[in-house]
Amino acid sequence: MRRTLKPISTQTFRQHLEKFVSLSDPEFEQAMTYFTHRRMKKHDVLVRQGSKVNHTYWVVSGLVTSSYTDVKGKDHIIQFATENCWVTDQNAFYNQNEATFNIVCMEDTELFCLSFENRERICADMHKMESFFRKKANDSFAKQQKRLLTYLTSDAKMRYELLLSEYPQLIQRLSKKTLAAYLGVSRETLSRFGK
Amino acid sequence: MRRTLKPISTQTFRQHLEKFVSLSDPEFEQAMTYFTHRRMKKHDVLVRQGSKVNHTYWVVSGLVTSSYTDVKGKDHIIQFATENCWVTDQNAFYNQNEATFNIVCMEDTELFCLSFENRERICADMHKMESFFRKKANDSFAKQQKRLLTYLTSDAKMRYELLLSEYPQLIQRLSKKTLAAYLGVSRETLSRFGK
DNA sequence: CCAAATTAGTGATCTACATCACACCGCTGA
DNA sequence: TCAGCGGTGTGATGTAGATCACTAATTTGG
Numbered sequence: 265m266r267r268t269l270k271p272i273s274t275q276t277f278r279q280h281l282e283k284f285v286s287l288s289d290p291e292f293e294q295a296m297t298y299f300t301h302r303r304m305k306k307h308d309v310l311v312r313q314g315s316k317v318n319h320t321y322w323v324v325s326g327l328v329t330s331s332y333t334d335v336k337g338k339d340h341i342i343q344f345a346t347e348n349c350w351v352t353d354q355n356a357f358y359n360q361n362e363a364t365f366n367i368v369c370m371e372d373t374e375l376f377c378l379s380f381e382n383r384e385r386i387c388a389d390m391h392k393m394e395s396f397f398r399k400k401a402n403d404s405f406a407k408q409q410k411r412l413l414t415y416l417t418s419d420a421k422m423r424y425e426l427l428l429s430e431y432p433q434l435i436q437r438l439s440k441k442t443l444a445a446y447l448g449v450s451r452e453t454l455s456r457f458g459k
Numbered sequence: 460m461r462r463t464l465k466p467i468s469t470q471t472f473r474q475h476l477e478k479f480v481s482l483s484d485p486e487f488e489q490a491m492t493y494f495t496h497r498r499m500k501k502h503d504v505l506v507r508q509g510s511k512v513n514h515t516y517w518v519v520s521g522l523v524t525s526s527y528t529d530v531k532g533k534d535h536i537i538q539f540a541t542e543n544c545w546v547t548d549q550n551a552f553y554n555q556n557e558a559t560f561n562i563v564c565m566e567d568t569e570l571f572c573l574s575f576e577n578r579e580r581i582c583a584d585m586h587k588m589e590s591f592f593r594k595k596a597n598d599s600f601a602k603q604q605k606r607l608l609t610y611l612t613s614d615a616k617m618r619y620e621l622l623l624s625e626y627p628q629l630i631q632r633l634s635k636k637t638l639a640a641y642l643g644v645s646r647e648t649l650s651r652f653g654k
Numbered sequence: 655c656c657a658a659a660t661t662a663g664t665g666a667t668c669t670a671c672a673t674c675a676c677a678c679c680g681c682t683g684a
Numbered sequence: 685t686c687a688g689c690g691g692t693g694t695g696a697t698g699t700a701g702a703t704c705a706c707t708a709a710t711t712t713g714g
Contacts, residue, residue, distance in 0.1 A: 332608055340611040342604060355601035358594070364608070387593065391586050398582065398589055399553070401596035406550035408603045409537060413527055413559070415610050416535040416643045420701070439661065448611050453701055455663055615671070634691065645672055650693055 273324045277376060280322075280348050284399040285392045295393055298382040304373045311353050311367035316360070319377045320352035321345075326373025327437055330365045331445065341446040344434060350400070370438065420449040421457050468519045472571060475517075475543050479594040480587045490588055493577040499568045506548050506562035511555070514572045515547035516540075521568025522632055525560045526640065536641040539629060545595070565633065615644040616652050 278292050287295065304310070304326070311317050313333060321328070323345050330343040330351055342365065345351035356363040357380060378386070387394040414423055424447055428435060435443065444454040473487050482490065499505070499521070506512050508528060516523070518540050525538040525546055537560060540546035551558040552575060573581070582589040609618055619642055623630060630638065639649040 332612070334612045340608065342608060342611070354597060354604060358597050358601065364605075387590065391589065394586065394589050394593055395582065398593035398596060401593060401600055402549060402553050405596055405600045405603060406553065408600060408607065409549060410559075412603065412607050412610070413535065413537060415607070416537070417527070417529045441661065450702055451662080452664080452703080456701095636691065646692080647673080647694080648671055651671095 281396055285396045298386040299376045299378055302375045302377055304369045306369055306371055308369045311363050313366050314362050317353045317356040317363050319379050320357055322376040323347055323349050324374040327371045328367060328369050328373055330367045332365050339445045423447050424457055476591055480591045493581040494571045494573055497570045497572055499564045501564055501566055503564045506558050508561050509557050512548045512551040512558050514574050515552055517571040518542055518544050519569040522566040523562060523564050523568055525562045527560050534640045618642050619652055
């Protein structure tokens with residue numbers, strides 16, 4: 265549980281929080297005390313399917329995926345988290361039960377970590393932070409709904425092209441296999457979309 | 460904007476809130492002042508695709524669907540809301556932009572309504588209510604994620620059987636056509652799954 | 655620095671599901 | 685009361701995309 269936070273990272277984090285709530289200097293400093301900082305290596309596992317989930321993470325730098333391995337051993341990625349994204353197994357974290365997802369670093373990754381206890385404490389202590397998390401959760405929910413709608417309305421190729429246009433930089437950082445697991449399409453079919 | 464709330468409904472609503480936060484009698488009474496009450500008829504429209512969304516709704520009784528009509532005129536149902544469910548177009552409501560979804564009563568429906576302004580006010584005035592909405596939003600997000608995962612991992616028949624086992628009573632209240640639009644499967648294919 | 659593993663492209667098949675077409679039934683409302 | 689319309693079942697056919705099988709290229713870690 266180290267405490268050496270780079271000023272640049274904390275500034276970016278502050279900007280992130282201030283998208284939803286405005287904070288004074290002392291308020292932001294107070295908020296930071298609830299977080300810890302970690303550096304992970306590529307392939308490191310943050311959350312393992314079936315085990316407890318004690319933290320929610322904010323990605324300072326790097327890239328993390330949240331995925332589910334089904335009974336046939338096939339992977340399904342339900343979320344990418346790059347710089348300035350939050351990631352955890354929501355259900356397991358909030359209800360304190362076993363993880364459905366594997367959360368794994370796809371690159372060397374730097375994180376701010378918030379434990380379950382600290383999450384409840386920061387929300388109880390700082391109304392503004394509870395407000396932040398409410399707004400953030402609503403926002404995530406809306407985005408998730410949009411993604412579900414994409415599944416209901418678009419075929420695989422359209423979903424791929426949508427991803428290309430929305431996150432062009434992400435495509436460079438991930439293998440096609442990984443993209444396929446996110447798009448819900450086989451590696452072979454994705455390959456045939458060309459480009 | 461009437462103010463005649465049946466005691467039974469308000470008691471159920473209180474129980475709903477108390478799943479996430481505990482409220483004293485005066486606190487609950489204060490909270491209720493931010494809501495209004497409405498009765499709708501079958502086929503009435505709460506939100507129309509393309510227009511502004513001024514309220515979020517809690518269903519006292521009845522049944523409401525949130526759906527999207529695509530360019531080909533095909534309907535996709537993103538959510539059912541029965542008794543004790545919240546429903547609105549999240550994105551349009553929170554970001555105050557145009558609705559993606561149609562929200563329509565499938566039965567005569569009774570609602571508690573919370574306007575955008577009142578939502579922000581109740582959250583600012585009552586920390587506990589902000590806490591409620593934070594927890595509720597996280598819960599909804601996790602449920603939504605689970606549904607997306609179902610799409611990624613299960614075929615149409617499995618999704619149908621899952622729905623049957625999870626919401627057996629819902630099946631009685633909806634036409635197969637409507638169920639098909641929720642499951643992301645054609646009416647004909649659903650029909651062939653048989654009873 | 656090289657062996658092993660992982661990633662990527664491509665053809666041949668297979669299959670779940672969509673779409674089209676039609677027939678039938680039970681409401682509902684002028 | 686009966687015309688019409690939405691809901692439902694079912695056959696025939698079309699198709700997106702899965703799966704299998706193989707080869708080649710690229711990455712990686714010991």
